[in-house]
Amino acid sequence: DIVMTQSPDSLAVSLGERATINCKSSQNLLYSTNNKNYLAWYQQKPGQPPKLLFYWASTRDSGVSDRFSGSGSGTDFTLTIASLQAEDVAVYYCQQYFDTPFTFGPGTKVDIK
Amino acid sequence: QVQLVQSGPEVKKPGASVRVSCKASGYTFTTYGISWVRQAPGQGLEWLGWISAYNGNTNFAQKFQDRVTMTTDTSTNTAYLEMGSLRSDDTAVYYCARDGRFGFEALDIWGQGTMLTVSS
Numbered sequence: 001d002i003v004m005t006q007s008p009d010s011l012a013v014s015l016g017e018r019a020t021i022n023c024k025s026s027q028n029l030l031y032s033t034n035n036k037n038y039l040a041w042y043q044q045k046p047g048q049p050p051k052l053l054f055y056w057a058s059t060r061d062s063g064v065s066d067r068f069s070g071s072g073s074g075t076d077f078t079l080t081i082a083s084l085q086a087e088d089v090a091v092y093y094c095q096q097y098f099d100t101p102f103t104f105g106p107g108t109k110v111d112i113k
Numbered sequence: 114q115v116q117l118v119q120s121g122p123e124v125k126k127p128g129a130s131v132r133v134s135c136k137a138s139g140y141t142f143t144t145y146g147i148s149w150v151r152q153a154p155g156q157g158l159e160w161l162g163w164i165s166a167y168n169g170n171t172n173f174a175q176k177f178q179d180r181v182t183m184t185t186d187t188s189t190n191t192a193y194l195e196m197g198s199l200r201s202d203d204t205a206v207y208y209c210a211r212d213g214r215f216g217f218e219a220l221d222i223w224g225q226g227t228m229l230t231v232s233s
Contacts, residue, residue, distance in 0.1 A: 040219035042158075049208055049226055050150075050158065055219035093158055097217050101174035102148070104158040 002027045002096050006105035012113040019081040021108045023072075023094035029057075030074050031098065038098035041070055041079045044107075045090045053092075054079070086112060115139035117147075117209050117224035124230045130197040133227045135209030142166050142190040146212040148220055149183065149194045151205040161207075164192060167214040199231045 003026040013019045029038045037057035042050035052061045054070035057077055067088075069080045081088055089112060094105040120134040135147060149161040162173035164183040171183050182195040192209055207227045210220035 038217065042220075049210075049223035050220075051223070052219055052221045055221070061219075061221060095158070095160075095219070097219060100163075100172050100216070102160040102163075104160070107157050 001101055002029075002099055002103050004094055004096055004103050004105035006092075006094060006108050008108060009106070010109040010111065012111045013081075013084045014113045015086065016083050017113075019084050019088070019110055021079040021092050021094075021110070023077040023079070023105050025075045025077075025096050025098075027098070028074050029077075029096050029098045037073050037077070038096055039072070039077050040095045040097060042093045042095065043088075043090045044093065050093065081110070084110070084112070115211075115222050117211065117222055119207075119209060119224040119227045122228040122230070124232065125199050126233055127200055127231060129199050129231075130195060131199060131229055132193055132195045133207050133209075133229070135192040135194070135224050137166075137190045137192070137211070140211075142185075143187055143214075145214055146216055147183075147185070147192040148210050148212040148216075149181075150208045150210060150220070152208070152226075153202070153205040156205075159205075161194070163212055163216045165214055165216070166192065170215075172216060199229075201231050203229060204231050205229060 007022045039057040041054040044050040058070040091107045146165040148163045164171045166185045180197045184193045209224040211222040
C-alpha cells in the first residue's frame with residue numbers, strides 16, 4: 001500500500017499569516033502517460049464531511065478560495081494557505097488515488113495562534 | 114444541486130450486519146462511481162472501496178474484502194454499503210463520496226455521513 005505522511009501534525013498561525021502543510025507519499029504519484037499527479041487535498045471542519053480543495057495536486061476545485069494553493073510532484077506535495085482566515089480552521093488531509101487502496105495522510109490540524 | 118444523501122445512524126451488536134444507503138441527485142448517476150470512506154471517532158480517513166455505477170465493477174481495500182459488499186441500484190440512483198461480522202472497532206462515521214466512473218479520481222462530492230455504533 002502507498003503510505004501517505006503529513007507534516008506537521010498541527011500548526012497554529014496568526015490571522016493573515018501563511019500556513020504550509022507538507023504531504024509525502026511512499027511511491028511516485030506522477031503517472032507518466034498523462035503527466036498527472038494523483039494527489040488530492042481535503043479540508044474537514046468539525047462535524048462535517050471532508051471537502052475537496054485540490055485534485056491533480058494543484059487544480060483548485062470549484063468555489064475554493066484562491067488563498068489556497070497546491071503544489072508538488074512525484075512524492076512531495078504542499079498545501080499553502082496564503083493568508084489564514086478564521087474559517088480556515090480545520091483538519092487538512094492529502095490522499096493518493098494513484099493505486100488502490102486509495103490512502104489518506106493522517107491529517108494536519110490548523111488553528112489560529 | 115449535486116448531492117449525496119445517506120441513511121440515518123445505526124446501532125448494531127457485534128457479529129451483526131449493517132446496510133448503509135447513499136442516494137445521489139443532481140447528476141447522471143451512471144456517469145460516476147462511489148467510494149466509501151470511514152472515520153473512527155477522533156481519527157483519520159480510511160478508504161473501504163469503490164463501485165462503478167456505470168458497470169458495477171468494484172475494488173475493495175484488502176482488509177475489508179471478506180466482509181464488505183457494495184452495490185448500486187441505478188433505478189433509484191442509490192449506492193449501498195453492506196458490512197458483516199461487525200466488531201466494536203467498526204464504530205465510525207461512514208461516508209459515501211462521488212468518484213470516477215472507473216475510479217482513480219478525487220472525491221468531489223461527499224454524503225453527510227452515517228454514524229455506525231457497534232456495541233453489545
